[in-house]
Amino acid sequence: MTQSMVRGEGTQPDVPGALGPDRADGGPPRDEEAADGDGSGRGRGGRALRGPGGGRRRVLRWSASTLAVLILGTASAGYLYYEHLNGNLRKGQRSSGDGKARRSQPNAAGQTPVNILLIGSDSRNSDANVALGGSRDNRGNPPLGDVQMLVHLSADRRSASVVSIPRDTRVAIPQCTDPATGKVYPPVTTIINESLARGGAGCTLATWEKVTGVYIDHWMTIDFAGVVRMADAIGGVDVCTRQNVWDRPLPGVPGGSGLKTTAGTHKVRGKQALQWLRTRHAWGSDLLRARAQHMYLNSMIRTLKGQNAFTGTGRLMDLAEAATKSLQVSEEIGTVKKLYDLGTQLKTVPTDRITMTTMPNVPDPLNRDHVVPDGADAEKVWRMIRDDVPFDDKGPAAGGTPHKAPDTPAATPSVPAARLGVIVENATRTSTGAAVRGRASAIGRELVAKGYGRATADSSAVPSEDETVVRYPSADLRGDAQRVAEALGIPADAVKQSTDVSGVTVVVGADWREGTTYPRQTAPKAGDLPGTSDAINGSDTGQCMDVYAPYRW
Incomplete structure (x- = not known):
């Protein structure tokens, strides 16, 4: 409406400084202008004189102009605030390591799940973080990822699953390149919290993909000061202990x-919220610290839902300001709009369909202070996420909308089986035990018996694999790889293209430790979590932490 009025005003005579049909100074027409005329009702210059409705028209014009200014001003302020929030956000490369995970297949409705890695950094690289985190001697050191959780939002957006990996879990960290410096870190086997110092959050993401086989879409990191800022913005979170707790240094046990x-x-809230999330000794172990963190997150989600944070403008602005100042995110979600859209998807999940867990683990045989993934139980959790199977049993009977079959149609083999070179690798080593001796040779002999006369076993040591896979380097060998998989009973979705191999390669994983025909795998069911996963439902308000006796008062 405003633009059309401006165009209309532009048809008036071109008088320097004119404001429209009235005087340039905005005042009423002079008396002589009103009295002058030829009896036709028109004044000098052929302009229509103000009749009885002229005042109303002028008021309407001024009202419209004022409204336009207000709208534009508000829009400009909103735009500037939006840009301000975007300016708060720090962004980084999604992956800086050698990840091999594949994206999830869409379900029958064309929907795909979303996986987000949350990382709590112990960085002391600011005055605020030093004040909150302790030792100044660590200032300037690369940060460690002491809290790491994977949030899985189901394809149908009806459930969410969260899995923590304890910070002292020994894993294989892949080669990573620091995107800021270009420094290349070679592969190493060490505890997972060190991955953040070997190429940033993108290296931690690549490590999780290697450990879990789950494709991770995004990461978010938060430091000590960010936790305090967010806790204050939320207004506090309810937590519970069954005894008085004081997490303090004790003789022979420093820190707290x-x-x-x-x-x-x-x-x-504030600093006390950070203390709750960092407490370890008073609960008795780092594993129990994960449980306390899950309780906090569940309570925080319930609090935000109760505040209508996504619909109340004031609350939303407060949280947006705090969140954008507190978070660093992967670049593909590096705008306020994308974060808001992601938040609204998470908001649709009922609290009773949010399940918090810890990766099943066992003591590390090489170091009693560390843990390692608990083979079959850990793999079951990761498979449930890869297959988008809910951690709870409150959804549809089948545990969700069925997935489409992978889009890998059969291809034509490039050469007869007898002429195809096939390498067989033994990757059956697990986190708790050595590889099964002779597995590559046994499967190689089986292939020879099936007509693959050029199949050979690779005797060199290879990284462990939880699941058996057939890899091929280029599209022209896809049909050959599919035929090899079929000969051994390996499912079609385990045939994958990879630049890590030079020819068709059968990688015998920890899921195939005996026999020469791949064992049929039972699909996990909704809610069928291992008992070792320490699951907590998001609607459970009765959760309370027990305090380890030395830290009671």
């Missing part, structure tokens, strides 16, 4: 978060 509260439910 400083958390001190009486038994019962308390609302923690």
